[in-house]
Amino acid sequence: MSRRRIGFWYRLAAVIAKPPLVVLFKRDWRGMEHIPADGGFITAVNHNSYLDPLSYAHYQYNTGRVPRFLAKAGLFESSFVGMMLRRTGQIPVLRESTNALDAFRAAVEAIESGECVAFYPEGTLTRDPGMWPMAGKTGAARVALLTKAPVVPVAQWGANLAMPPYARENKLRLFPRKTLVVQAGPPVDLSRFHGMEPTPDVLREATEAIMAAITAQLEEIRGERAPAMPHDHRRARADQRRDAAGEGTP
Numbered sequence: 001m002s003r004r005r006i007g008f009w010y011r012l013a014a015v016i017a018k019p020p021l022v023v024l025f026k027r028d029w030r031g032m033e034h035i036p037a038d039g040g041f042i043t044a045v046n047h048n049s050y051l052d053p054l055s056y057a058h059y060q061y062n063t064g065r066v067p068r069f070l071a072k073a074g075l076f077e078s079s080f081v082g083m084m085l086r087r088t089g090q091i092p093v094l095r096e097s098t099n100a101l102d103a104f105r106a107a108v109e110a111i112e113s114g115e116c117v118a119f120y121p122e123g124t125l126t127r128d129p130g131m132w133p134m135a136g137k138t139g140a141a142r143v144a145l146l147t148k149a150p151v152v153p154v155a156q157w158g159a160n161l162a163m164p165p166y167a168r169e170n171k172l173r174l175f176p177r178k179t180l181v182v183q184a185g186p187p188v189d190l191s192r193f194h195g196m197e198p199t200p201d202v203l204r205e206a207t208e209a210i211m212a213a214i215t216a217q218l219e220e221i222r223g224e225r226a227p228a229m230p231h232d233h234r235r236a237r238a239d240q241r242r243d244a245a246g247e248g249t250p
Helices: 007-022 052-061 074-075 080-087 102-112 139-149 200-222 233-247
Strands: 026-030 041-045 067-072 091-095 118-119 151-157 179-184
Touching: 007 080, 007 151, 026 052, 041 139, 041 200, 052 067, 052 118, 052 151, 052 179, 067 074, 067 102, 074 080, 074 091, 091 102, 091 233, 102 118, 102 139, 118 139, 139 200, 151 200, 179 200
Parallel strands: 026 179, 041 118, 041 151, 067 091, 067 118
Antiparallel strands: 151 179
8 A cells, every 4th residue: 555645735844843843852753663664554642732743743754654633623724724734634523523433534534545644542631640641532443443554652752841731821941952752662452353343342442452552652751650540531520520519519
């Protein structure tokens, strides 16, 4: 299966974004040998800063296999940003779709055409107090089981030190100069799920396998062990609402 050419618009985006990244940050890139040379595949990436899409995109651009990101459909409606997203082939996520597969149909088509699609399985910036990957959503697993494409786990660290998530003041902390570490690992073995009905339990187990692989890469980068149970933001919010309701009950 052929590989997608980088194309003019992606190269233009790189010309704009790479010089400040090269000047302002140091780079520590690992595991590029795990990025497939040909054929469609998925990357599953942790998300800990508004800057980390640039860090990860820079890393993978230099492998010659450019990623197509999934992005909120609303972003494609803005003028300049929307134009660049469309021209570089990024994929709108139709979250309002009543069919879960319809939301990812373009991702499936891209993978089957030999392209790379990048997923942030957490769905948002991590809320974990220790900056570890949270429990993931099932979109990446759903597409992986449908296409049987390799899923390459990617962990990154450093962008969060320059721009911490959810900081009250989203100011860049450029000095001292930060190192952007990006590390890809071997594809996640999901073969035991192939041919199975994509039930909620199957998708959850496949997602847990993907998140565990991402977390293992981040443990190696940080030289630390992650918590045994990943932070579940939805459950934490539900607990907070229940506690708040309990406090108001006589």
